[in-house]
Amino acid sequence: MNKNKEAHKAYNLLGWMFVAFTVLALLLLPQIFYLILNQIAPKIANDASFAMLLTYVRMYIFALPLSLLIIRKLPDKTSSAKETSFSIKQLVPLYLIAAGITTFLNLLAVIFEAIIGKNASATTASLAESNVPQWIFFLCGVIIAPIMEEVLFRWIPYKKLSGYGEKTYIVWSSIFFGLFHMNLAQSLYATALGFIFATITCRTGTIKYNVILHMTINFLGGVGIGSIIVRSNSQIALIIYGLFNWGIAIAGIVVLILFLRRKKEVFLTKDSGNFDHKALFNIPSILFYAFTIIMIIWSYFI
DSSP states (O other): OOHHHHHHHHHHHHHHHHHHHHHIIIIIHHHHHHHHHHHHOHHHHTOHHHHHHHHHHIIIIIIHHHHHGGGTTOOOOOOSOOOOOOOHHHHHHHHHHHHHHHHHHHHHHHHHHHHHTOOOSOOHHHHHTSSOOHHHHIIIIIIIHHHHHHIIIIIHHHHHHGGGOHHHHHHHHHHHHHHHTOSHHHHHHHHHHHHHHHHHHHHHSOSHHHHHHHHHHHHHSIIIIIHHHHHHTOHHHHHHHHHHHHHHHHHHHHHHHHHHHHOTTSSSOGGGOOOOGGGGSSHHHHHHHHHHHHHHHHTTOO
């Protein structure tokens, strides 16, 4: 089997793995778990806190292991990048860039939703208004989600796909990560963050820096400090938090511009391989795109 066919087979299998994970985690298992719990413990089945915890149990204890069976025989194909260390001095500008992109893309989604008169994106206010305790927000959003998302969307594809070309791996994993969030705001900035995180993985050979950045962004965002401040009902705290976010965002965009001007090939280097667009448009990938995009659109009508 030549390298192109081998690569397309790998992308095809990873695509089916994500299709299976999405169907299991978001469609089948929620119904099965709810039917069972509603029979044996109806109060728990309808509890918002328990539901949030159960979501992560379904996704990462049940759906992910079952989905991984699809790629159990797929050999590792890692790029030749050797693990390198990032210092705090290097991580800070990367955080600023990631936070800046997140804030501005989120703003674009807010403007779009204001224009069409519909709001389907999860906001800090909507999260804070729920009955879910803060420690559950923190556990799920700041600890579990960053670790598991980096494993699922960065590390597994990196181990199986990056050896066929880093450019294709970076774009593919970024698109899948973004669309999986299935609401406009998160899909926009998650795709951009996915690009940054996948690039860091290729440059370092590890996801530990991604996890640190991902946790920091979530902690300083809606599921961490943001929801605490909103729940405090302090107008002064809200103003300070807003100014802080926009200060970080503006600094991040400035750093990004300087970064790109000084290091034009910092993201996609000459040895990153050719971009293989066919890997992005196999049957499972198209099914995944179609389903997630339909869900994003549908969220504005429910």
